[in-house]
Amino acid sequence: MKVNMMHGAGGEVMGELLQTLTKFTHNNAGGIGLEALDDGAVIPFAGENLVFTTDSHVVRPIFFPGGDIGRISVCGTVNDLAMMGGRPIALSCGMIIEEGFETANLERIVASMDEALGEAGASIVTGDTKVVERGALDGIAINTAGIGIAKRIVRDNGLVPGDVIIVSGTLGDHGLAIMAHREGFDLGEQIHSDVAPLSKMMEKVMEAGTIHAMKDPTRGGFASAINEMAKKAGVCVRIREDQVPIRKSVKSAAAMLGIDPLEVANEGKVVMGVPAMDADAILAALRSHKYGKDATVIGTVTTGAHVIMETAIGGERFIEPPMGDPVPRVC
């Protein structure tokens, strides 16, 4: 068998590849390990919880409306730490650069990473650089790994019936920004990626109330994240279509491209399940932060299975996990 693009798309097909990649027998350092397939690992250490995660970034183009490969490299890892309840402390940065890459672009990427680090309250403390010959890579690939500290671990499998589902803002912005920009749409430049570090916001939110489960809906989008959360917890999630926040420009671009905005990556959003009694406090905490100002309740958790969309006209349909991401190289 050969690896194909669908294997990297964050959808159902990726499971095949993960079967190979999770054959490590040395896969856990005493806490939550590779086998959990959560946003990060947890390593109990000196009475505290270290959170550890990694992401490689190959997004194209490297500069896009609202962000660039540098910003996404920092935010992707910071957000994975935040999704586990971790406050980011230190990041590593491994760059692979193609011979001929403009150093001016590299400087721009480093400056963008540095800005995102400042926002997140984290530092890049160690790095590595490899240069490969022309043609062996198209431009640049950036890996970051990150260490965080979590007072309280939050998993992606903790939804319980009665929970309220909250999203921190509009969905589909990042994936459609990348796609519209690639296609050269006129409205393309109106759609901006939401790429942002959520750690400071999440620190406040976690003080405001209990979060049973959360996840950042990156590759595979909201559809993938919410299905994974429902499946892992063995519950049914009901989403109200008229409550799901999607920008008009995103809806238009998605319609033109034949893409479901719920199936494309977000890079600055969180989906969470919280006890109904905590929902107002958590919403208030989210809305008090610029990255959560459009936060809203979009559904509820019940017993059963699947993710069900209650449409505006009173119908019902499943929100299926996407087979793959319709936008390749989105992060």
Add this chain to the structure above:
Amino acid sequence: MKVNMMHGAGGEVMGELLQTLTKFTHNNAGGIGLEALDDGAVIPFAGENLVFTTDSHVVRPIFFPGGDIGRISVCGTVNDLAMMGGRPIALSCGMIIEEGFETANLERIVASMDEALGEAGASIVTGDTKVVERGALDGIAINTAGIGIAKRIVRDNGLVPGDVIIVSGTLGDHGLAIMAHREGFDLGEQIHSDVAPLSKMMEKVMEAGTIHAMKDPTRGGFASAINEMAKKAGVCVRIREDQVPIRKSVKSAAAMLGIDPLEVANEGKVVMGVPAMDADAILAALRSHKYGKDATVIGTVTTGAHVIMETAIGGERFIEPPMGDPVPRVC
């Protein structure tokens, strides 16, 4: 300016690129950070020292005599942790895979990584996979980052006059194994990479005596590592040519290829400076482990500057830091 192959070769030219890559203002988490350009960072945490490091691997071919890209990915990071005095705990693994890559090869790589993890006493606890379209990468690139715990931090800048310089075994094996294999030399298959995880050996060695400074001589080889150590400490290092262990087959291949075996990468060796009174105990500890059985004293540290080779016939010459690695994509 454009990035060129010399920028990634671990030699003097790499400094230009590092000037860009070390422009991060958020570069330290309270201990040893990016600015130190050591083998890893140190993060003080809960009264302990966390060591954190990363390496991306692009070695070609991906399977070579004595190892493969999987083994080198684990050992590279494990050894960087060990060089800081850290016992490896947890690694991350970020893979970028080209569409069309054989999953059988991926399984072989994962199995090899798992074996090296077992030897090192570490685990891969978190991972990420990206698939890129055909032509965007040649095959596979693997990043690992690692977390270790150090009772006692060892730096690469601590040489003091009077120290004895020890190497843990023969030099040049990895670089020449890669190069001879690529060139299709008949004797090629006789030269094996030394790629190995040194963490268990180093735990014993650190109990045997004091180590003032150490480094693993990877890209740029021994010549690069010893010059960096001498320069950072502001001392002179004198090496006795007849004491430097190099295999006959490595010498032959190096002569045929016109390559200095002291300038090519090793992936399972350590160079250290130790107080003369501790040298015997440290040598004994090294030699008691299979990866240190050929350990030997090769020189001494004096006041002054530069690295000087005392030749077998009584002459002297500088060991210069190489401009770049003569073997591209060696790790």
